[in-house]
Amino acid sequence: MMESPKDANQLIAFFDRTGATALVAAGSIEFLPALYLLILHRGEIPGLIWFTWLIPVALFLIALLPALRRKRATVQAGAGLLFLLLAIVIPQSYGPGWIPLPFSAFAVAFGAAFTLTVMPALTVVALAALLNLIAVLHPTQQMILAAADLAGGAIGPIFILIAAPALLGMANSWRRAARIADENSRQIESAAAGSYRAVQMQSARTSVDRRIHETVLNTLNAIAQGGAGRGDLLQSECRRDIEQLELGALPAQEVTLGALVGESVMAARLVTPLIDVTVDVDYLLPPQSAGALRDALVEALRNVERHAHASHVEITGGQIAGNLEVIVRDNGRGFAEGDTERFGLHNTIKASLAAIGGEATVDSSPHRGTVITLRVPIVVAAELQVPASPVIDILLDSVRPRVLLFAPAIFGLVMLPWIAGGLGANTVAFALGFLVFLACNLALATLWATSWRLPLTLLTLMAGVSSYAIAYADVDTCSAASSVHWIINSVAGGIGLVLFAAQRYWWHWLILPVITAAGLVLAFGLPTNCRAVPTMSLVVTVVYMSAALYLMTVLFREFDLRRREAQSLWAASVEYQAEIERQITVTSQWSRVSASTTALLKGIASGDLSADELSVRERASTEESQLRGMLGMERLSNSYVWRAVLEIVEEAAGRGLSVDAAVISVPTEPRPISPLVRELLSTIVLSAPTRTVSIRLFVDEGEPEVLVTAPRNVMEAAWTQVDPQHAPVHDMHAVRSGVVLSFAELSAGQMMLSLRREKGSVNV
Numbered sequence: 001m002m003e004s005p006k007d008a009n010q011l012i013a014f015f016d017r018t019g020a021t022a023l024v025a026a027g028s029i030e031f032l033p034a035l036y037l038l039i040l041h042r043g044e045i046p047g048l049i050w051f052t053w054l055i056p057v058a059l060f061l062i063a064l065l066p067a068l069r070r071k072r073a074t075v076q077a078g079a080g081l082l083f084l085l086l087a088i089v090i091p092q093s094y095g096p097g098w099i100p101l102p103f104s105a106f107a108v109a110f111g112a113a114f115t116l117t118v119m120p121a122l123t124v125v126a127l128a129a130l131l132n133l134i135a136v137l138h139p140t141q142q143m144i145l146a147a148a149d150l151a152g153g154a155i156g157p158i159f160i161l162i163a164a165p166a167l168l169g170m171a172n173s174w175r176r177a178a179r180i181a182d183e184n185s186r187q188i189e190s191a192a193a194g195s196y197r198a199v200q201m202q203s204a205r206t207s208v209d210r211r212i213h214e215t216v217l218n219t220l221n222a223i224a225q226g227g228a229g230r231g232d233l234l235q236s237e238c239r240r241d242i243e244q245l246e247l248g249a250l251p252a253q254e255v256t257l258g259a260l261v262g263e264s265v266m267a268a269r270l271v272t273p274l275i276d277v278t279v280d281v282d283y284l285l286p287p288q289s290a291g292a293l294r295d296a297l298v299e300a301l302r303n304v305e306r307h308a309h310a311s312h313v314e315i316t317g318g319q320i321a322g323n324l325e326v327i328v329r330d331n332g333r334g335f336a337e338g339d340t341e342r343f344g345l346h347n348t349i350k351a352s353l354a355a356i357g358g359e360a361t362v363d364s365s366p367h368r369g370t371v372i373t374l375r376v377p378i379v380v381a382a383e384l385q386v387p388a389s390p391v392i393d394i395l396l397d398s399v400r401p402r403v404l405l406f407a408p409a410i411f412g413l414v415m416l417p418w419i420a421g422g423l424g425a426n427t428v429a430f431a432l433g434f435l436v437f438l439a440c441n442l443a444l445a446t447l448w449a450t451s452w453r454l455p456l457t458l459l460t461l462m463a464g465v466s467s468y469a470i471a472y473a474d475v476d477t478c479s480a481a482s483s484v485h486w487i488i489n490s491v492a493g494g495i496g497l498v499l500f501a502a503q504r505y506w507w508h509w510l511i512l513p514v515i516t517a518a519g520l521v522l523a524f525g526l527p528t529n530c531r532a533v534p535t536m537s538l539v540v541t542v543v544y545m546s547a548a549l550y551l552m553t554v555l556f557r558e559f560d561l562r563r564r565e566a567q568s569l570w571a572a573s574v575e576y577q578a579e580i581e582r583q584i585t586v587t588s589q590w591s592r593v594s595a596s597t598t599a600l601l602k603g604i605a606s607g608d609l610s611a612d613e614l615s616v617r618e619r620a621s622t623e624e625s626q627l628r629g630m631l632g633m634e635r636l637s638n639s640y641v642w643r644a645v646l647e648i649v650e651e652a653a654g655r656g657l658s659v660d661a662a663v664i665s666v667p668t669e670p671r672p673i674s675p676l677v678r679e680l681l682s683t684i685v686l687s688a689p690t691r692t693v694s695i696r697l698f699v700d701e702g703e704p705e706v707l708v709t710a711p712r713n714v715m716e717a718a719w720t721q722v723d724p725q726h727a728p729v730h731d732m733h734a735v736r737s738g739v740v741l742s743f744a745e746l747s748a749g750q751m752m753l754s755l756r757r758e759k760g761s762v763n764v
Contacts, residue, residue: 018114023076026111029540030080030104031057037098045095049142052090056083073115077124080108084131091140100144102156103540105132109164114171125164129157144533155486159411166407173401181394193574200578201585208589209631215241216593217627223611223620238605245593255290256282257317257324264297274311280318287579292356293376296349300328300372308332308370323375334364391556396500402445405500408493409438415486422483426474433470437463441497457501461511464491468518478530485534488519492541499545516542592630597623640673641704642697652685659685660694676722676737677755683718684710706755715751
């Protein structure tokens with residue numbers, strides 16, 4: 001049995017794909033903008049300087065080889081750091097800048113945060129920030145920096161040191177949530193599978209026990225009690241029991257509703273003159289549902305045949321809401337309210353359907369016929385379901401990863417005095433607007449699972465656009481270019497949580513275009529000669545956001561689909577194994593009806609044996625007793641003697657004594673047990689050494705008899721204690737309290753005692 005989805009469909013495996021996507025995004029930002037500018041200015045840049053781009057790119061691409069899969073993240077992070085280092089140690093002597101260094105540095109940190117473990121990732125982040133700072137302190141010709149001065153240029157390393165560890169924390173929160181979710185899934189699946197199989201096995205055992213009790217056991221009891229005047233009925237009952245035994249040995253199979261109704265009509269052996277069958281929907285029922293509905297329908301039809309005296313039976317089948325419904329109508333004599341138990345509705349019909357969540361109802365009144373309605377739930381083949389939350393719900397289940405998702409906005413808060421200070425007159429207004437944007441993000445992260453999620457999502461988006469609008473009113477000089485660059489990073493980067501919050505709505509695709517358009521308007525509010533860096537910042541941010549959107553809408557949904565498919569296969573596997581075990585259980589349970597019992601039923605069904613013969617009745621009583629023992633129903637026997645024997649044996653077991661007690665055949669009528677018999681048996685059993693007493697109960701010439709063998713000294717002492725005036729001797733007979741006692745010496749040390757009811761006595 002498959003206890004969990006395959007490893008490839010575990011949630012933790014999802015991070016192999018998210019890491020690969022993060023590396024693709026990081027590599028694109030590291031190398032593609034630089035390649036574009038190299039090609040654009042190829043006539044102005046020395047040819048040898050190309051190697052500062054080609055070498056790290058070659059290393060990045062080599063890491064894609066399957067042999068380096070386990071080292072891919074480390075090698076590609078190293079390629080990014082090498083690119084930054086070469087830009088510093090191999091300066092360009094002339095020509096325009098072509099390396100947007102702050103973006104490349106953050107891209108290296110971004111890739112490391114999503115692919116490396118904590119310490120290696122933090123090391124890469126620190127090195128990326130350090131190389132960015134060195135580049136600000138010692139700029140070279142090929143570098144494009146966010147700001148020429150140290151104060152403005154240092155914001156880049158600060159952004160890396162704040163945003164990248166936040167992304168690392170979020171990624172690790174996701175991994176931890178994924179591991180917990182996978183482990184919980186395994187436990188839930190294992191528990192669900194075990195519970196499902198246990199329910200199926202118990203259902204099978206209960207169903208078969210019920211059917212044996214209602215058929216074979218009741219028939220044996222009826223035979224044992226005397227079948228005079230009931231020969232035809234007993235023959236019919238025996239034939240029915242043989243059918244049940246044969247059906248119980250067959251494997252359960254799927255069957256259509258129409259075929260099931262037809263089989264039930266044949267099995268019930270209806271001889272009613274007119275039978276109409278109409279099935280509106282030929283639904284395919286799974287084995288368990290089909291078996292329960294067949295049992296109930298056959299019993300309902302047999303009751304019609306036995307009791308209704310109808311000339312017309314109408315059977316209709318169809319689908320009502322989420323149930324399949326079979327209705328049996330007859331024009332028979334009906335019965336009064338309260339007689340439904342006599343009609344068999346409780347034991348067989350209702351019990352059969354209740355086992356699968358169905359129900360049976362009856363509507364009848366004297367002389368007006370009867371309507372029996374059987375309902376079973378529509379159960380699909382894969383009925384075992386294990387609830388699985390969508391990936392996005394698992395990864396964002398706690399506040400921490402939700403807060404870390406808008407880490408760039410937190411960076412904006414840290415650097416707010418410097419960023420807002422570059423806007424001139426609108427400093428305070430922008431600061432307040434940005435604080436509102438951050439507060440909306442925090443509220444959204446906190447109230448994620450409430451009805452406030454949608455309004456806060458819209459408010460956060462509006463607050464971000466408003467921050468752009470406030471800044472746009474005061475960016476008419478190049479002195480604001482650095483502030484615009486970091487505003488775009490802070491606001492557009494801080495919109496990540498909004499993207500995830502809105503993923504359940506169709507309009508979530510509009511969020512990224514809206515924030516990009518607003519950012520472009522802000523960047524183009526600057527003079528033409530200082531728009532490059534802010535515009536590039538917006539492009540880079542859009543790449544990050546696009547990657548997040550891709551992960552959210554494509555990877556998440558694809559993984560959810562694959563996981564559902566895996567769980568469906570797992571459920572089907574569990575159900576298949578459970579059905580096999582269930583059928584084995586059914587066959588095993590029915591096999592407790594012995595070959596001799598089957599032969600007895602067949603003999604009566606064929607007329608070869610007569611239920612009126614005493615020997616047949618005694619044989620039926622013996623078979624009933626043995627079958628009750630197999631079913632664990634000894635204490636339910638109608639023999640007071642056997643009940644007393646069992647109670648004494650249990651008392652002896654409590655004292656560590658073992659007694660060989662068995663029932664050969666059970667009396668056909670219940671008789672109260674004499675206090676003398678009980679006291680004598682108890683004294684013998686409790687006085688004898690363990691494993692030295694045997695008790696046998698059987699019927700001789702229609703009368704119960706108990707045979708007890710025990711050590712002679714124990715037998716004599718027990719009798720002396722019960723009846724001090726008469727000591728037992730060889731071949732002694734005595735009558736006490738309506739019980740005939742006979743002692744016989746088996747050997748020098750063993751004695752046998754026979755206890756029989758005196759003719760005319762009511763006691764045993």
